[in-house]
Amino acid sequence: MAAIETAGLTRRFGELVAVDALDLAIDxxxxxxxxxxxxxxTTTVLMLxxxxxxxAGSARIAGHDVVREAARVRERISYVPQDxxxxxxxxxxxxxxxxxxxxxxxxxxxxxxxxxxxxxxxRADDLAGTYSGGMRRxxxxxxxxxxxxxxxxxxxxxxxxxxxxxxxxxxxxxxLRERGMTVFVTTHYMDEADQACDRVGVxxxxxLVAVDAxxxxxxxxxxxxxxxxTDRLAPxxxxxxxxxVRREPDRLVYHADDAADAVPALLAGLASAGVRVSGxxxxxxxxxxxxxALAGRQDEGGAFDYRQFRNMIRRR
Amino acid sequence: xxxxxxxxxxxxxxxxxxxxxxxxxxxxxxxxLVFVGLALPTKFTDHYLDFIAPGILVLTMLSAGMQGGSSLxxxxxxxxxxxxxxxxxxxxxxxxGKILFITVRGLLQASVIMVLAVxxxxxxxxxxxxxxxxGVLFIFGVLLxxxxxxxxxxxxxxxGYAAIxxxxxxxxxxxxxxxxxxxxxxxxxRTIAQYNPVSFAIDLIRSFAAPPVLWASLVGxxxxxxxxxxxxxxxxxxxxx
Ligand SMILES: Nc1ncnc2c1ncn2[C@@H]1O[C@H](COP(=O)(O)OP(=O)(O)OP(=O)(O)O)[C@@H](O)[C@H]1O
Ligand SMILES: [Mg+2]
Numbered sequence: 431m432a433a434i435e436t437a438g439l440t441r442r443f444g445e446l447v448a449v450d451a452l453d454l455a456i457d458x459x460x461x462x463x464x465x466x467x468x469x470x471x472t473t474t475v476l477m478l479x480x481x482x483x484x485x486a487g488s489a490r491i492a493g494h495d496v497v498r499e500a501a502r503v504r505e506r507i508s509y510v511p512q513d514x515x516x517x518x519x520x521x522x523x524x525x526x527x528x529x530x531x532x533x534x535x536x537x538x539x540x541x542x543x544x545x546x547x548x549x550x551x552x553r554a555d556d557l558a559g560t561y562s563g564g565m566r567r568x569x570x571x572x573x574x575x576x577x578x579x580x581x582x583x584x585x586x587x588x589x590x591x592x593x594x595x596x597x598x599x600x601x602x603x604x605x606l607r608e609r610g611m612t613v614f615v616t617t618h619y620m621d622e623a624d625q626a627c628d629r630v631g632v633x634x635x636x637x638l639v640a641v642d643a644x645x646x647x648x649x650x651x652x653x654x655x656x657x658x659x660t661d662r663l664a665p666x667x668x669x670x671x672x673x674x675v676r677r678e679p680d681r682l683v684y685h686a687d688d689a690a691d692a693v694p695a696l697l698a699g700l701a702s703a704g705v706r707v708s709g710x711x712x713x714x715x716x717x718x719x720x721x722x723a724l725a726g727r728q729d730e731g732g733a734f735d736y737r738q739f740r741n742m743i744r745r746r
Numbered sequence: 747x748x749x750x751x752x753x754x755x756x757x758x759x760x761x762x763x764x765x766x767x768x769x770x771x772x773x774x775x776x777x778x779l780v781f782v783g784l785a786l787p788t789k790f791t792d793h794y795l796d797f798i799a800p801g802i803l804v805l806t807m808l809s810a811g812m813q814g815g816s817s818l819x820x821x822x823x824x825x826x827x828x829x830x831x832x833x834x835x836x837x838x839x840x841x842x843g844k845i846l847f848i849t850v851r852g853l854l855q856a857s858v859i860m861v862l863a864v865x866x867x868x869x870x871x872x873x874x875x876x877x878x879x880x881g882v883l884f885i886f887g888v889l890l891x892x893x894x895x896x897x898x899x900x901x902x903x904x905x906g907y908a909a910i911x912x913x914x915x916x917x918x919x920x921x922x923x924x925x926x927x928x929x930x931x932x933x934x935x936r937t938i939a940q941y942n943p944v945s946f947a948i949d950l951i952r953s954f955a956a957p958p959v960l961w962a963s964l965v966g967x968x969x970x971x972x973x974x975x976x977x978x979x980x981x982x983x984x985x986x987x
Contacts, residue, residue, distance in 0.1 A: 476828075479832045480831075480832060481828055481831055481832055481986055482986050483986050501834065504832055504833060504834040505834040507832065508832075509828070509829060509832040510829075511825045511828050511829060512825075513824065513825035514825070515824050515825035515826045515828075515829060517756065517760060517826075519759065519760045519763040519764065520756070520759060520760065520763075524759070528752060528756055529833075531749075531752040532749055532752055532753075532830075532833050532834075532835045533833070533834065533835075534834075534835075
């Protein structure tokens with residue numbers, strides 16, 4: 431019995447199929463779900479946390495159905511939503527104690543412990559309103575961990591954090607896995623998923639297009655990655671054996687089975703187009719490339735989402 | 747600790763720490779009593795302050811209760827509600843916590859009015875009357891806050907909520923027996939006022955000062971309050987986002 435199991439899990443909003451027949455089995459690992467805006471990550475998390483009813487299919491958490499045994503499911507999970515929600519007029523400790531009381535966790539020891547784990551012990555009695563964004567995120571994690579859940583759902587836990595803040599969050603997540611917890615985490619950041627997740631599911635337009643270990647996903651794309659620094663937006667020069675994966679104002683990125691063949695041809699092609707190449711880099715593909723190859727770009731159809739808008743503002 | 751109390755304490759703390767909220771909540775009803783009770787040159791009754799005090803008490807609870815749903819709107823927009831709904835404690839606890847918070851806050855406001863009314867010379871507030879008034883206001887507050895919190899569950903944002911609130915509160919307010927006795931109302935208003943639930947609560951408190959006490963109204967008020975709580979609980983239990 432896996433911690434998270436879904437079978438044909440589907441959610442429609444009118445015509446729109448936000449999540450399309452998801453089949454997953456996740457157990458005792460950090461599972462990352464990776465997808466562009468509007469691909470259905472949050473919708474999936476909401477269904478798995480009993481907050482949204484599936485249109486079709488089913489999902490089980492630790493063997494309990496998310497619709498019929500919702501209360502059972504809620505005893506076994508913790509959920510940290512995409513939006514940061516800490517009470518700014520309460521202290522860090524009060525914020526955590528509040529959840530401890532609701533989870534039926536007795537005593538102050540556990541509250542102090544999770545505050546310590548999240549490096550908040552020395553600020554625990556300050557109002558959360560005085561915390562930085564990173565500290566608030568860690569406070570939310572502390573809240574979620576206070577009852578030692580079997581399954582932890584994190585919807586974009588590192589959004590708006592600096593590099594150190596992100597690393598701290600992922601270090602904590604890795605520790606949770608060591609203790610046997612199952613972590614289901616959504617993210618936009620491929621490099622993070624690459625380093626921290628045991629397996630990654632790539633989702634596009636509600637469909638799971640690939641599930642595998644990050645290294646395996648990278649291998650899947652194979653070949654080499656050629657990045658060319660250009661002095662302006664270059665035309666998409668076509669060369670046999672190389673595929674254009676990205677075109678930016680000052681950069682072209684190709685994938686090639688054999689860079690030794692492709693590079694001279696590319697340089698010649700660009701030269702004849704009058705583009706000056708100032709830098710060249712050949713490397714193994716990143717998960718970013720895999721992601722773009724698999725998921726492409728998704729137009730955000732559907733209604734303007736206020737919550738999404740707020741997140742965008744926060745990211746600045 | 748009981749989950750209801752946990753939610754209640756959270757809301758209370760948040761409210762009290764926003765000092766401005768507290769002052770405005772306590773000054774508003776006082777201003778009402780002073781301006782309406784003393785400044786209006788009315789000669790409807792012998793002792794207008796004794797007449798108007800129960801009306802202002804109930805109107806204060808009306809606005810506290812109807813506005814109370816915005817507390818849930820905040821939790822919803824800021825993402826707290828999602829977290830709460832995913833917790834193992836019974837979901838009704840969220841509702842009961844709100845009902846308790848909104849009602850207690852309303853009762854605090856009512857206390858200000860009672861103290862002030864006595865200071866200004868109201869004669870009806872015997873200890874028994876005070877206890878009775880608190881009881882009626884509590885039931886009325888539970889009824890209103892269960893109603894407004896359930897509405898808040900289904901409204902998208904503050905503007906929508908404020909619109910519904912105004913749409914309901916204003917007519918309830920002006921067509922009640924709060925400001926003038928039935929005897930001086932035009933007939934059409936009298937008919938409406940008699941069936942206005944706000945008048946029920948007001949008349950009930952007034953009847954205690956001038957018996958016979960309308961026990962049937964009390965039973966009716968309790969019944970409607972229980973019904974409303976049951977309905978709201980049902981909605982909370984099955985809600986999804
Ligand atoms: N309540 C709703 N009503 C209608 N459409 C919705 C609703 N919630 C989500 N959608 C739509 O479902 C799709 C998936 O949304 P979802 O929030 O799951 O995406 P996401 O992958 O979490 O995106 P992001 O990375 O921006 O958070 C989007 O097209 C969105 O507009
Ligand atoms: Mg999302």
